[in-house]
Amino acid sequence: MFQHFLLIARRNLLKRKLYSFINIIGLAIGMTCCIVIALYVQHELSYDRYNTRHDHIYRVLQTFRSVEKGQKPPTPAPEDYWVWGSAPVGPALAADFPQIKEVVQFMSPVSLLLEYKDKRLQQENLVCIDSNAFKVFSWKLLQGNPKTALVASNSIVLTQTVATKIFGNDNPVGKTLRVDNGDLFNVTGVVADVPANSQITFNGLISMTTARKSQRDVFNMWGYVDFYTYFLLKDNTNIESMKAEIPAFLKRHNSQDPGYTIAFEKMDDAYLHSKAIRQPGPVGSMSNIYLFCCIGFIILIIACVNFMNLSTARSLERAKEVGVRKVLGVQPSALRWQFLFESLLISVMAAVLAVLFTKVSLPVVSALSGKDFSPKVFFSGQLAAWMAILTLATGVLAGIYPAWFLSRFKPTAVLKGVFKPSHSNISLRKALVIFQFTLSITLIAGTAIVYTELKFLNNHDLGFAKDQMLVLNFEGDGQVQKNIERIKRSLASQTGVLSVAAARAVPGEFLPNAGTAIEGINGQMVSKIPLIYEIDFDFISCLKIKMVAGRDYSRAFLTDSTQAMVINEAAAKLYGYQHPADAVGKMFDQWGRKGKIIGVVKNFNFRSLHSEVEPLTLRYGMPYSLNRILVGIKAGNTAATITALEKTWKAEAPQRPFLYHFLDQSFNQQYESDQHFGYLFSLFSCLAILIACLGLFGLATFTAQQRIKEIGIRKVLGASVYNIVALISKDFLRLVLIATVIAVPLCVLIMNQWLKDFAYRIAISPGIFIATAFIALFIALITISWQTVKAALANPVQSIKNE
Known part of the structure; x- marks a missing residue:
């Protein structure tokens, strides 16, 4: 048949x-x-599933909210949580919960200049992480000992791709790298490149003891946020029982901050189902x-x-x-x-x-x-x-x-x-x-x-000038920061340059939050946690951001660098001012600096158009806090202008590679x-x-x-x-x-x-x-x-x- x-x-x-x-x-x-x-x-659906114990890995979500005395904080919504949080929560969890087998923390990625002999590489996405990282995550260490690779201070583990760029086919373990023209780091291992379906990505791992040596205080500060906390549960344990103990845990360790709370989220849910902000990597839909x-x-x-x-x-x-x-x-x-x-x-x-x-x-x-x-x-x-x-x-x-x-x-x-x-x-x-x-x-x-x-x-008016805007990335180089004004003048003197400014970051990049108290409409100081943008005198005019009330920073006022602040319209509303002009002249207290608000800028989209403009404070940044130089250039002869800028840069900062990108290109990467x-x-x-x-x-x-x-x-x-x-x-x-x-x-x-x-x-x-x-x-x-x-x-x- x-x-x-x-x-x-x-x-x-x-x-x-x-x-x-x-x-x-x-x-x-x-x-x-x-x-x-x-x-x-x-x-x-396979994101992070390469980890052999992915179903036992959880991460800590944290919230930081301003709560007035005597008020009970509302139950936080899923989008109120941050994946990015404080350091003390990790050791406290490990001490209080016997269900936890390992707790591992890592910090926000950094970009460092790596030097080996005649090779220099500005390497992004380097992460400080705890020494037990290989016990929690299934990253394959190709060379080195996973038990000791991240123990000693100034130890670094490179991915296979980065190791090949610097050392070729030679074994890098035991060799020394000069980092940012200063410290010497020992290469203690080579790890296989992280799979593409991973939310946690890196080009190198630095021992957390390195960060502890330079930033010892932040590891004990519940209000300082720069850490991601993950933990591995023991077999036959129940995460729900741990969730029930969170209120008692917070009362024991951080009772003085009623606006702070935590939650646990399964790693399997991180890529597709999480609504928390400040993610360590990409998220899906x-x-x-x-x-x-x-x-x-x-x-x-x-x-x-x-x-x-x-x-x-x-x-x-x-x-x-x-x-x-x-x-x-x-x-x-x-x-x-x-x-x-x-x-x-x-x-x-x-x-x-x-x-x-x-x-x-x-x-x-x-x-x-x-x-x-x-x-x-x-x-x-x-x-x-x-x-x-x-x-x-x-x-x-x-x-x-x-x-x-x-x-x-x-x-x-x-x-x-x-x-x-x-x-x-x-x-x-x-x-x-x-x-x-x-x-x-x-x-x-x-x-x-x-x-x-x-x-x-792509065509929406963002409220700032991003076209023909060159961004020079010097990643906090001390010599550049020390001579920032002189370097800016040298760059501004080149033919084809329209404006020059400096900032900690540029639109589209990460901005931190800062506890900020501003005088409210009733004369009382109101505490909130808006975003903070550290800029110089020329930033607002360079990006052509419009002022709607008050004035911009000016060198003509000596106190502008120490006792002044500019905010955006969203921040003015956050503190109760429906009319921006009413916020001008009000007192502020932020990160150890006190003074008056001198101006309000029109809301500009410094982040993706997926979200509304958030409250923002534009704070004058001291040279040691700056990482980027923005150069507005004329259209028509871009290549010649960049060549001239590169020549000037090599003369002013020979220790730092000339790294640049266009602001519109980097901003559009968000889409x-x-x-x-x-x-x-x-x-x-x-x-x-x-x-x-x-x-x-x-x-x-x-x-x-x-x-x-x-x-x-x-x-x-x-x-x-x-x-x-x-x-x-x-x-x-x-x-x-x-x-x-x-x-x-x-x-x-x-x-x-x-x-x-x-x-x-x-x-x-x-x-x-x-x-x-x-x-x-x-x-x-x-x-x-x-x-x-x-x-x-x-x-x-x-x-x-x-x-």
């Missing part, structure tokens, strides 16, 4: 090559999308995962609908075959198995093509998604199992209705030649075409909305994940419309063939090519138009949910859907016209000579 099914299936595939091609290619593209999306989802899963399912459904549509449309061609077989005694169940077998055979062929398509397209998909998909996945048993399930499911989904439909034909009606497709059959095909194009048009409109939002983000989302969304939308058009092309071809005699008679009676094309096309175009009407509210509903992730977002305009409708109709018309024009131009004599 199997050989018989195979023979019949082969004959039908070869007899109807065009329809076979459409079905196989359509299903192959649909299955390819499913494979790619499955790889994407698997990558997102469950909504994107759900959306891509839906898109993959939609595309596969569209491909299966093509199969069903073409199979039922060609029912007349196979009706006689079914009738003869039934007369010969073949049972309907056997016929259903035969047609289902043909569907499964096409699905297998499509699956083979899908694997090939995926393998070829994987580098492109990796680039578009920003994810590193390893080719090794094609040699895994897991992929083979998933492909078998996908192939079977696709074959059954695509073939079960046609098999049932074709096996129901009555042999007497078929063999007498009175069999005609039922109205329900025709209506079903129309409904399926509408369904296909509804989904496809929804994706097209969604793509337009995504790109409109991304364009809006990198959104850009990748847009690329993938566009790709899948194009594939969906392609599959839908393949089905439409097949139906148009079949319709033209079925109506060939009608077309011939109409031509003989004087119908023009335009009349005939319009006659055949209008039914299909009507279906596409109906699909467009249905797709509009569906797309609005879905994309409004996506836009909620942006504090600054577009309003979905009717113009997007009008343009989408025209695009869909145009694509459908082009698809249909190929066959309708061909049929209209055919010689009518050939089509009606047998009548």
